[in-house]
């Protein structure tokens with residue numbers, strides 16, 4: 001049944017929210033101020049017709065927009081888009097009762113994402129390769145993508161071919177593609193069992209000159225060249241499966257804000273350090289203790305810092321920071337701490353930081369609600385929250401990075 005609805009606001013997942021005769025409705029691809037005819041499925045609804053469009057509505061640049069769930073906000077003006085992302089961050093802090101000064105969004109240019117995770121499924125005789133449809137298990141086939149780097153976009157047919165070869169009968173395949181200086185690092189998960197014949201065909205495809213490495217279910221199948229990235233000009237050999245910030249410009253901006261806050265401190269810790277996006281930069285001027293659970297990532301960081309002279313001392317520690325956070329006592333050695341945890345945040349670590357004497361903390365996060373929760377722990381321990389900078393790394397999606405600066 002068609003229902004008429006006015007959209008009042010954008011929710012944190014980028015859906016328009018309105019209340020119609022059928023109750024509250026969440027409507028993807030709608031904007032505040034619009035009047036719509038919708039068809040609902042419970043509280044979720046699809047636009048049947050836009051009765052009155054918002055003046056902030058614009059033509060989405062990608063032909064797949066609306067079908068492909070990778071992007072949620074191409075139809076909003078630049079001003080509305082930036083305000084939305086900033087609001088996602090401020091709303092997270094508001095919900096935790098933390099008053100925070102939220103800066104303007106640092107924007108993300110199109111065609112800049114060097115890492116993307118594609119999905120593929122069998123659909124009858126075809127294989128669909130692309131991203132999930134909005135809030136769905138179905139995959140929307142894509143021919144182009146305006147978010148990834150042009151080099152990745154150009155080679156979509158090659159990635160589709162690989163996915164079509166390696167796909168399992170029943171499972172959805174995932175393919176992480178990273179553009180590195182030495183070629184693509186392609187990691188396939190949930191693939192079909194690699195029979196000798198399948199392996200041979202995969203090797204043949206992976207010998208394409210654009211591919212540096214192909215790994216399937218964690219096993220390296222072909223490594224023509226070691227995938228290399230640079231961090232602040234230092235070469236880093238990327239291990240298969242290691243975390244890497246998706247957009248180099250966003251990584252630089254996060255580092256600029258976080259390192260600026262910790263500047264002048266002689267000794268700092270980088271917790272959840274990965275391959276060293278922040279540790280290697282800090283080591284130019286400060287002694288760094290870098291802590292991470294993933295051993296190959298730590299080894300990559302170790303290799304990178306050994307390759308250069310003139311860095312300050314870097315010590316490495318493999319540690320599960322969720323189960324065994326660095327204690328307040330251990331933190332006595334550091335004037336400053338940077339932490340950049342997975343989406344779940346750094347709750348246990350913040351409990352220790354709250355008891356510590358660490359002077360300055362820079363918290364980097366891809367998940368504002370857990371960042372805001374962690375902030376409450378630090379504030380209860382006597383820290384002042386000085387600023388929060390939202391940084392766009394996930395263009396046209398509802399996801400946003402933020403860097404929060406604390407001091408005691």
Ligand SMILES: C[S@@+](CC[C@H](N)C(=O)[O-])C[C@H]1O[C@@H](n2cnc3c(N)ncnc32)[C@H](O)[C@@H]1O
Nearest residue numbers: 243272273274277293294320321322340341342
């Ligand atoms: C958001 S990434 C940040 C990595 C790095 N700071 C960067 O910018 O590239 C989070 C990192 O936390 C690591 N990690 C996940 N769980 C962990 C745990 N329990 N203990 C320590 N590190 C963990 C991951 O391996 C990953 O490298």
